[in-house]
Amino acid sequence: MLKNSTVMVTGGCGFIGSHLVRHLVERSVKRVVIIDSLRYGDPGNLGAASSAVEIVKHQIGIDTPEPLHEAMKGVDYLFHLAAEKHNQSKDSPITVLRSNVEGMHTLLASAAAEGVKKVVFSSSLYAYGRMNGAPFVETEVPHPNTVYGISKLTGEHLLAHFALKQGLAYNALRYLFVYGPRQFAGMGYKSVIVKNCERLLADQSPIIFGDGKQTLDYVFVDDVVDATVRALETEVSGEVINIGSGIATPVARLIETLISVSKKSIRPSFEPADWTHGSFRVGNVEKVKKVLGWSASTSLEEGLRRTYDWIGANS
Numbered sequence: 001m002l003k004n005s006t007v008m009v010t011g012g013c014g015f016i017g018s019h020l021v022r023h024l025v026e027r028s029v030k031r032v033v034i035i036d037s038l039r040y041g042d043p044g045n046l047g048a049a050s051s052a053v054e055i056v057k058h059q060i061g062i063d064t065p066e067p068l069h070e071a072m073k074g075v076d077y078l079f080h081l082a083a084e085k086h087n088q089s090k091d092s093p094i095t096v097l098r099s100n101v102e103g104m105h106t107l108l109a110s111a112a113a114e115g116v117k118k119v120v121f122s123s124s125l126y127a128y129g130r131m132n133g134a135p136f137v138e139t140e141v142p143h144p145n146t147v148y149g150i151s152k153l154t155g156e157h158l159l160a161h162f163a164l165k166q167g168l169a170y171n172a173l174r175y176l177f178v179y180g181p182r183q184f185a186g187m188g189y190k191s192v193i194v195k196n197c198e199r200l201l202a203d204q205s206p207i208i209f210g211d212g213k214q215t216l217d218y219v220f221v222d223d224v225v226d227a228t229v230r231a232l233e234t235e236v237s238g239e240v241i242n243i244g245s246g247i248a249t250p251v252a253r254l255i256e257t258l259i260s261v262s263k264k265s266i267r268p269s270f271e272p273a274d275w276t277h278g279s280f281r282v283g284n285v286e287k288v289k290k291v292l293g294w295s296a297s298t299s300l301e302e303g304l305r306r307t308y309d310w311i312g313a314n315s
């Protein structure tokens with residue numbers, strides 16, 4: 001299906017997008033077109049794959065849309081990953097809305113006009129809004145409490161709208177906490193994993209805020225790419241699906257695993273609780289198993305080892 005097709009990847013120079021693009025190039029997809037503002041991403045993330053793709057520098061929702069319409073010509077499938085993310089842009093809600101809502105509308109209108117056959121959208125756990133409670137399940141009524149989360153939920157609704165009005169096929173994936181090599185390319189917010197890998201590499205104690213019971217669902221980027229491609233290739237359309245490991249990992253266990261991966265005899269240091277105190281954000285992964293036949297296969301230890309080694313080799 002993908003092999004003889006032209007695929008557009010928005011945000012293809014970012015963390016997850018660059019892994020997806022490398023995968024598509026390895027699979028000898030006929031043509032890959034990347035739309036990226038290059039504000040947070042870097043063509044360097046693509047490695048050797050950069051010479052096999054076309055990169056259009058364009059800020060969706062901000063720049064005039066003509067180059068986007070031009071680039072959409074001949075596109076069969078669209079992976080939409082470009083977004084202003086929560087921590088990068090929480091002080092600039094208008095930019096979030098223009099990029100993630102207005103820009104997504106422009107993108108989907110262009111895709112529908114050019115006869116794109118299917119869209120896979122990278123939504124987020126932030127669409128749910130909750131900070132704790134039972135694992136997130138796709139059937140619950142979401143109450144996003146950030147402009148970013150609102151923008152992601154709106155993106156899902158825009159897809160449903162274009163499916164209804166113009167027959168555009170799609171799936172929307174609510175990613176949980178994605179980690180792996182090339183996460184954080186030098187700007188914005190550093191995740192707990194990146195920050196503490198860097199500390200361990202510098203022989204400093206990793207930091208745990210509060211009691212270390214804050215719990216997240218970590219999912220390795222290669223697994224996320226696999227799920228994302230499956231969401232395109234499946235005959236199923238119009239679904240919202242969690243993409244997570246389904247495993248609840250308290251931050252204290254994460255740090256313990258990271259220390260063991262580093263093989264250093266360092267103990268964590270504890271600092272006062274922060275805004276994450278008492279949080280529990282994990283995905284229910286029954287639907288993805290059923291609909292896409294997918295479950296995360298990389299263990300936390302293996303994923304952290306690959307991330308730690310990459311940060312070590314690239315810092």
Ligand SMILES: NC(=O)c1ccc[n+]([C@@H]2O[C@H](COP(=O)([O-])OP(=O)(O)OC[C@H]3O[C@@H](n4cnc5c(N)ncnc54)[C@H](O)[C@@H]3O)[C@@H](O)[C@H]2O)c1
Pocket residue numbers: 010011012013014015016017035036037038039040041042058059060061062080081082083084085099100103122123124125174175176177178179184
């Ligand atoms: N990383 C995670 O844990 C996670 C979790 C949930 C959802 N997501 C979603 O997955 C997608 C990819 O995330 P990531 O972690 O790779 O982020 P990233 O910031 O590394 O990549 C996003 C890319 O999009 C580009 N971009 C941003 N706004 C743009 C715009 N208006 N027009 C064109 N390009 C633009 C950036 O320059 C960057 O290259 C995003 O949509 C994000 O919301 C990520």
